[in-house]
Amino acid sequence: MLQIKNLHAGVEDKGILRGIDLEVKPGEVHAIMGPNGSGKSTLASVVAGKEEYEITEGEMIYQGENIDELSVEERSQKGIFMSFQYPVEIPGVTVTNFIKTAINESRKARGEKEMPANEMLKLLRDKSELLEIDRKFLSRSLNEGFSGGEKKRNEIFQMAVLEPTLAILDETDSGLDIDALKIVANGVNKLKSKDNAVVVITHYQRLLDYIIPDYVHVLMDGKIVKSGSKDLAIELEKRGYDWIKEEVNA
Amino acid sequence: MDLKEKLISSFLAFENQVEVNSYIHDIRSQAIKVFEEKGFPKKREEAWKYTSLNKILKEDYSVFPKQENALEYKDVKRYFIHEIDSYKIVFIDGKYSSHLSDTTHDSMDICLMSAALNKPKYRLVIENYFNKVAGDESITALNTAFSKEGAYIHIPKNKLVEKPIQILHFSTGNESALLLQPRNLVVAEENSHVQIIERHQSLTSNAVLTNCVTEIFAKKRAIVDYYKVQNDKQDASLIDNTFVHQKQESHVSVHTFSFGGKLVRNNLNYYQNGERINSTLKGITVIGDKQHVDHNTLVHHKEPNCESHQDYKGIFGDFSTGVFNGKVIVEKEAQKTNAYQANNNLLVDDKASINTKPQLEIFADDVKCSHGCTIGQLDNRALFYMRSRGIPEREARALLMYGFANNVLESVKIRELKQRITKIIATKLGVDIGFDL
Numbered sequence: 001m002l003q004i005k006n007l008h009a010g011v012e013d014k015g016i017l018r019g020i021d022l023e024v025k026p027g028e029v030h031a032i033m034g035p036n037g038s039g040k041s042t043l044a045s046v047v048a049g050k051e052e053y054e055i056t057e058g059e060m061i062y063q064g065e066n067i068d069e070l071s072v073e074e075r076s077q078k079g080i081f082m083s084f085q086y087p088v089e090i091p092g093v094t095v096t097n098f099i100k101t102a103i104n105e106s107r108k109a110r111g112e113k114e115m116p117a118n119e120m121l122k123l124l125r126d127k128s129e130l131l132e133i134d135r136k137f138l139s140r141s142l143n144e145g146f147s148g149g150e151k152k153r154n155e156i157f158q159m160a161v162l163e164p165t166l167a168i169l170d171e172t173d174s175g176l177d178i179d180a181l182k183i184v185a186n187g188v189n190k191l192k193s194k195d196n197a198v199v200v201i202t203h204y205q206r207l208l209d210y211i212i213p214d215y216v217h218v219l220m221d222g223k224i225v226k227s228g229s230k231d232l233a234i235e236l237e238k239r240g241y242d243w244i245k246e247e248v249n250a
Numbered sequence: 251m252d253l254k255e256k257l258i259s260s261f262l263a264f265e266n267q268v269e270v271n272s273y274i275h276d277i278r279s280q281a282i283k284v285f286e287e288k289g290f291p292k293k294r295e296e297a298w299k300y301t302s303l304n305k306i307l308k309e310d311y312s313v314f315p316k317q318e319n320a321l322e323y324k325d326v327k328r329y330f331i332h333e334i335d336s337y338k339i340v341f342i343d344g345k346y347s348s349h350l351s352d353t354t355h356d357s358m359d360i361c362l363m364s365a366a367l368n369k370p371k372y373r374l375v376i377e378n379y380f381n382k383v384a385g386d387e388s389i390t391a392l393n394t395a396f397s398k399e400g401a402y403i404h405i406p407k408n409k410l411v412e413k414p415i416q417i418l419h420f421s422t423g424n425e426s427a428l429l430l431q432p433r434n435l436v437v438a439e440e441n442s443h444v445q446i447i448e449r450h451q452s453l454t455s456n457a458v459l460t461n462c463v464t465e466i467f468a469k470k471r472a473i474v475d476y477y478k479v480q481n482d483k484q485d486a487s488l489i490d491n492t493f494v495h496q497k498q499e500s501h502v503s504v505h506t507f508s509f510g511g512k513l514v515r516n517n518l519n520y521y522q523n524g525e526r527i528n529s530t531l532k533g534i535t536v537i538g539d540k541q542h543v544d545h546n547t548l549v550h551h552k553e554p555n556c557e558s559h560q561d562y563k564g565i566f567g568d569f570s571t572g573v574f575n576g577k578v579i580v581e582k583e584a585q586k587t588n589a590y591q592a593n594n595n596l597l598v599d600d601k602a603s604i605n606t607k608p609q610l611e612i613f614a615d616d617v618k619c620s621h622g623c624t625i626g627q628l629d630n631r632a633l634f635y636m637r638s639r640g641i642p643e644r645e646a647r648a649l650l651m652y653g654f655a656n657n658v659l660e661s662v663k664i665r666e667l668k669q670r671i672t673k674i675i676a677t678k679l680g681v682d683i684g685f686d687l
Binding site: 087141 | 684
């Protein structure tokens with residue numbers, strides 16, 4: 001589904017990603033862990049299509065297509081979703097209005113008709129139940145005055161509604177208490193299928209107790225330096241990153 | 251001959267063709283003298299510093315259209331809020347169109363200024379209210395001098411007018427350039443309620459200049475909601491002068507939606523004469539090209555325990571220019587005044603500009619007055635966020651702009667009007683998305 005080959009990227013001459021190789025297949029869950037500043041969020045942003053980052057080497061192939069030159073909205077319309085570490089507050093635009101526009105604009109881009117109003121209503125109702133979101137929440141301005149937990153839950157709600165093929169969750173667990181974490185993880189698990197894939201970026205192993213990864217990768221200095229099973233995450237939680245640094249240096 | 255000379259020299263001819271009621275004649279004669287002395291406003295006047303009329307005054311306007319023109323409803327239906335049942339007062343090239351109108355004299359008067367100015371039964375109302383709050387600024391005096399036609403609305407005590415009243419002025423382009431000077435009078439007696447929607451619409455690309463004056467009197471506990479839809483053609487300009495006189499416990503709101511036209515100047519003046527009055531002034535401006543929209547507001551607080559709320563949102567693209575000049579006067583007697591003023595602007599292109607100037611003159615010491623103006627740009631982080639959910643850049647920008655301005659629509663009480671404004675905004679921003687509220 002997604003193949004990242006020798007990807008180098010950065011901002012204004014400053015290299016951040018220095019040769020990433022990663023392959024994600026349908027039905028898989030990958031976790032990317034690593035110390036602060038290792039390039040985890042940059043990797044998510046580059047895949048999502050943030051324009052500030054320049055790709056200097058390598059390529060990204062998504063569903064057989066090179067997506068380096070695609071705009072962020074085109075990638076989204078093709079099924080790539082990134083949940084934001086810091087979702088932006090947008091006053092005056094309600095959650096419902098935002099999601100409706102997102103669904104219908106994506107449909108238009110694919111040459112499909114707009115979603116009928118009753119279908120939209122049902123979709124929003126079902127998915128808000130899935131994430132235990134109060135209906136009143138839907139008529140509030142997007143992220144405005146939301147708590148950290150509400151913002152994250154809203155991200156996963158958007159994911160549930162948009163049904164992406166590839167979801168990248170950028171530190172979705174930060175700022176969540178244990179109950180909210182369970183709800184979010186439960187939402188992600190229910191959306192999982194053999195046809196889609198999830199990449200979870202996280203600092204802590206905690207989230208991976210609920211979203212169980214098939215692979216765990218350790219990112220350091222812009223490279224994946226170690227990959228393993230979910231046991232790797234447990235080991236990292238116990239021992240930190242220093243031993244990997246030593247291994248790499250040796 | 252320039253426009254000023256042309257107008258002064260045609261005044262006699264004008265007075266000859268209308269019935270001379272000596273009371274009105276005196277007011278008109280006085281007004282033409284004021285205009286002759288002051289002339290059109292100049293940029294050196296503080297209130298006109300950022301708006302120049304020079305260019306639009308160069309056209310050779312026809313001052314009295316020669317022929318009567320007709321329009322079919324189906325051709326102009328889209329300019330009405332046609333989804334609702336309403337009274338209609340419609341003018342074509344300055345002349346009343348009985349064909350398109352729907353007026354009434356049943357327990358209230360929703361009719362024509364020309365009738366009110368001439369018929370004896372309206373004489374008392376005219377003498378009590380006509381030109382009583384309009385003042386003598388040059389451009390208003392010019393309208394007074396030539397006042398002849400417009401809407402006359404008189405709502406008696408305790409009357410709740412169930413249907414909104416739509417006032418429409420069409421210009422057909424039969425003249426190569428046309429000057430229109432409608433004159434409206436609205437008197438809402440004690441405890442009455444009326445809603446009015448006003449629109450000026452040119453139907454061709456011929457030049458039109460409208461210099462409109464509306465006087466609104468709201469008596470004790472009356473409620474008047476006035477909506478101005480300004481979405482005219484590119485060669486039409488509007489100077490809209492509105493004067494509101496309020497008595498105790500009355501509520502008057504004026505919403506001004508400015509999207510079209512070449513040059514629009516809104517002079518909106520509120521005079522409070524009683525306690526516990528509520529005055530609301532709101533506006534959304536979305537313009538581009540070389541359009542110019544100027545909001546010049548005044549709220550004069552004279553008595554204690556009153557409120558005023560001003561909220562103007564502006565979005566300026568291309569080479570467009572905006573002006574907001576909001577003056578609030580709180581007299582020494584007007585203790586416990588609560589006056590709020592906000593003017594927030596987005597400049598979405600490098601060449602667009604806005605001049606915003608709040609002016610507060612507060613002589614009372616126990617008041618709550620706040621004002622704030624902002625000038626900003628679209629938030630790139632928000633744009634990226636929206637695009638990352640599949641919303642293309644143009645639509646994302648439009649949705650952000652709509653979100654920026656839409657709180658102004660919350661106080662619009664006519665749902666179909668709200669929907670229309672929303673649709674005009676979407677069209678103006680070049681998108682086909684059903685912003686909902």
